[in-house]
Amino acid sequence: MPAKPSNFASTGRSRRGEPFVWLTAAGLAIGVLLTVGLLGLVVTKGLESFWPGRIEVWKVDREGTLETVAGYVVQERSRRAMDGSAHEEIQIFRGNGELYGEKFLYVDQAQIQETQQPEDLALIERLEGGLVIGRIQSIQLHDGATVEGTSSDFRKQLTQRIREASDRRDQLEDIEKDRIGRNAKEVKELRLKEKLSGTSPEITARLEALQTEFAQLDEQRTEIRQELEADHLVVESIDGRPLSLPVGELLHVFRPNEVGFFGRIGEMLRRIGSFLISDPREANTEGGVYPAIFGTVVMTLVMSLFVTPFGVIAAIYLREYAKQGPLVRAVRISVNNLAGVPSIVFGVFGLAFFIYFVGGVVDDWFFPTSEEPVFKSGGILWASLTLALLTVPVVIVATEEALAAVPRGVREAALACGASKWQAIQRVVLPASLPGILTGVILAMARGAGEVAPLMLVGVVKSAPDLPIDGTAPFIHAERQFMHLGFHIYDLGFQSPDSEAAKPMVFATTLLLITIVVVMNLSAIIIRNRLRKKYATSSF
């Protein structure tokens, strides 16, 4: 009896269970969408914070009085009032903190009468007090003269003066940080010497010389400060109120409404640049993140200096030298699992062991005279060591895998040619597994760069005036506290007094951190894939 064709309908591309297949497909789709969405969100929000938008001017009818507001739209929201009615509102950043108090303002869209984009509005960045939005009127010079904003070379003059002010500030910083700092340090040392071994004519003479030097420096400092405050830029806010800004405090003047698309791109690049290379201002909510980048990079590099040799040695031992048996297997599993132990546990260990225990011993031996703890407090060295411990399992596991992937034949060939065990490892096995080891190190660095929780316990701070590496002897200051991009995000987002003003900075920093971490991971993945291909073709 011939079978009915329908009996075969359930074979091959059968429909049985097909809804579940689609369910799993939806799972993957959601997973991919979440990843892409999250990255996309960070990228757009991050880039948005650099993008110079147009300044708009709204005429707002607030209970009968017409108010003029100039600024950017930060966000839109719908609010339910107490009586249940819904309101569409926009949040406006209008700057000019000293005039309005609050830099942000909510405006009901129903109350907006008119919107304009006048070309002559300028956006002024300055050292303190936040952004200023207004019409530039003139420059008032210290000798009483005025440069009118209408004069033909006004912009050139303004740029010129801002540049001069910037040079003066550099000079001032040089005097304050470098020369006065060095002076004070020497005075302190001499005083200590005097206290310990009695006074001598040389010391007294040197102290006097230092005092005169300090007086000179102080005079110079006052002079530059006065110069910086001498000239003023007169700006009129949109509602007609005057503002007088010392030229010495200005950083950048930009008129967003008069430039085109490429002008905007240029301004955006300038902002990204200044974000990357300048110091933070205004409790970290403005300026750049240079010290945080520097701290993150130095910490990660120091960490990899520790983690690479130790991780590789441990892996070579486990794979090549240790007798393979249940014990080594157990050790291997445990090392593997250490990678899954919460990072905060390593932070706890770092605090107790490195800072209180090792740091305490170092301080007792080498800095018995110091009143403040030197190494017995959080610092970049301890942070790096803590992260090295945290990431050493990653390197061990990756190196072990790479060593195991080296074909047995290659190894045996080397030994057959008369190489000693070490020679075989050094000349054949290690070079072959180098990409794998590199992958491990990059993954460890990526993990280290992104960790924050343990760092909070071992030396990261919201603001460190001195970098861990600088021009004062001994140049490398392993005991110094440092700034970190990840902690910067935490601090700005959650500890900042003005969290609204900090938002663009947090998104920008987030974008930067994610870029660093993703680039590191991508390179690790690419290296790994290359490695796989290499051995897939050359296996015996």
Added chain:
Amino acid sequence: MSSAKPPAPDPKRFEVSKRTLMLDRAMTQLIRIGGLAVIIAVFGIFFFIVREILPLFSGAQVEAEEVVSTPGGDVQILGVDEWGEHPFLYRGGDEVVFIDMVSGERSVLDVPSLKDVEVTASSFDPVHRRVAVGLADGRVGSFLVVYQTEFSEDGTRTIVPTIETEPWFTVSTGEGKVTALSYGDGGDKRLLMVARDQGLAALRLGKKRALIGKPKLTLQGTVDLTESMTSGVVSVTASQNGQAGLVSGADGQVRYFQESGGEVTLVQTFEPFHGAPPVRMDYLFGGVSVALTDAAGDQKVFSLFRPEGSNQRLFGETKEFPGIGTGAPVFAPSLRNKSFLTGAGGQLSVRHLTSGAVRWEGFAEFEPVAATIDGKTEHFFIVGHEGQVQRFSLKDPHPEAGWRAFFGKVWYEGGSEPVFQWQSTGGSDDFEPKLSLIPLIVGSLKGTFYALLFSLPIALLAAVFSAAFLPHDMKRVVKPAMEIMASLPSVVLGFLAGIWLAPIIEDKVPSILLVCLSLPLSAMLVGVIWSRQPIQVRGRFEGGREWMVMVPVVLLIGWLAWMAGPLLEKAVFIYKEPESGREIADFRLWWPQATGLSFDQRNSLVVGFMMGFAVIPVIFTIAEDALSNVPKTLTAASAALGASRWQVVRTVIIPVASPGIFSALMIGFGRAVGETMIVVMATGNTPVTEWNIFSGMRTLSANIAVELPEAAPGSTHYRTLFLGALVLFMLTFILNSVAEVMRQRLREKNKLV
């Protein structure tokens, strides 16, 4: 043609150069030592953390010192200075004997006011070092022992004791000699509880500001309490704030009197020992709890708290301690913490109120009649019948610690029942740290649970699709993309959760509900529709690309459901305003009204969602590996037998890979349990012990991150945080180990197949 003779082989040709050998040996040693050292160092973490924790679980260390004997017995009172160097004895006469423990010298100070009087009762207040005495003629008074500390230039300390006397007061009520008294010194308000042969009185003392000189202590009133008693007085004690007193009667009843507005009234009567009267009643540090001891040596602690439904603070039994031995009980409270020294008949023990633990127990060489603890709780002293004084050094840095304090329910002072509570720092000096780890562990598990609730379905479904259906070339892109998601720093996720996500989803809960429901349903619906299509249509479409079809479907359905959320809210989640009866469609208001649970902006939903991001890639990667490694032979055989592609997955791939899936789940669990920054940033960090999805939590890891920077090294708080770290460490380590072992087993099993 000449065949050249081959040169004679070098006899050393098989020898290895010394340099190579040396290098080889050196490197072998170096790698052995280095490798072992690294491994030991890594595991040293565990031991170091344990080392920091161990002191928490050790009891008190007590060391007895030499006995110093003084002539004459009948010691009534023993007191000591803050440093435990100059104890003094009072025998009921007119002199106080001081002993210098450093030099062993004795000195005697006279109390002028006690000349030619007959002292019939005395009591001691160790806080002010005040000896209160009652006389045969019914007068009461007191003197203070004051230690003046002087530091000489080279830093040595000399302690000079002096005595300050206070005026006599006559008890106007009752008759006969004073049998018992207690002086409660609350500064401006003071209460003297006095029992005489007949009668019980409370004397209210107060300081009056004089025009010239020091404020003068005067008697402001005498309240006769004889009426309140039904039997003779056994012991009395006045509270340290000078506003209350306890009296135990021969009938076993304890009466609690309270002063307010010049009146002293009976507030409460209770019977602690079923008829046996407490012979000692002593306030503990803080003045909220009283330790009661009866003649048989039973000991209980009663504390003041508001019982449920009452607004008055009354005494209730909070702790029962083991017996202290038989004999006349001695008692000394610590002035620093809730520890106390007690004992009877030569038996001594150091106990702690909060943990209810006996910290140390031992025997004295003689039967003590009085005991005291110095101000720093570093020494205690006992004195015997014959005037022999012995000093003990006491080392108990963590009296409030212990298994019960960390993992059990503890009845804290002022609470109406035993609770699990974490509150490590407080405002006042006598604040009692509450160190139960249970709320933190529950918080960790709660966050993890909601994270897995969100991430597990997505990660596993994605892993199944990726392993079973996804074409190879797509897998090469999709898998690394998911891995990159794993590398996103958690601080970024936490920041997005707290700043961006929490405000967005705060008022969109119905939308989220709809999205969660509609996405899987719509996906399956698409599947049903698709499988109804004729084979000709289906054949045109290459398998494995379904997920790309689902991307727009997910976006569309998700958007529709999101938009439909407010409609659902209007239909179902209606909050009725209790006063006006007005109806508002708002989930945030509806939830507390309907369930009685709170609704916070930064809640477990937000944490679960964002932590899900951290966990999805971990689970996905491991589960995908396990599913992909199911041998092709098995799946091919199954398909050849006529199974549909879903049947292959369900009956072959998933069962074979199930240990791998389980290990993925556990590793995801481990990752979520230890996650720190997301929780710190996306929750309110309040320790709770409930599972409400719309409230926050405080996890072990977040707790460490928040509190450890402020904890003093070596303190109980500091070590308890280490204990939290160890719990985390063990939890994740064990989970990961089990997962790893399962994975390896699976790998071997699949190899055999």
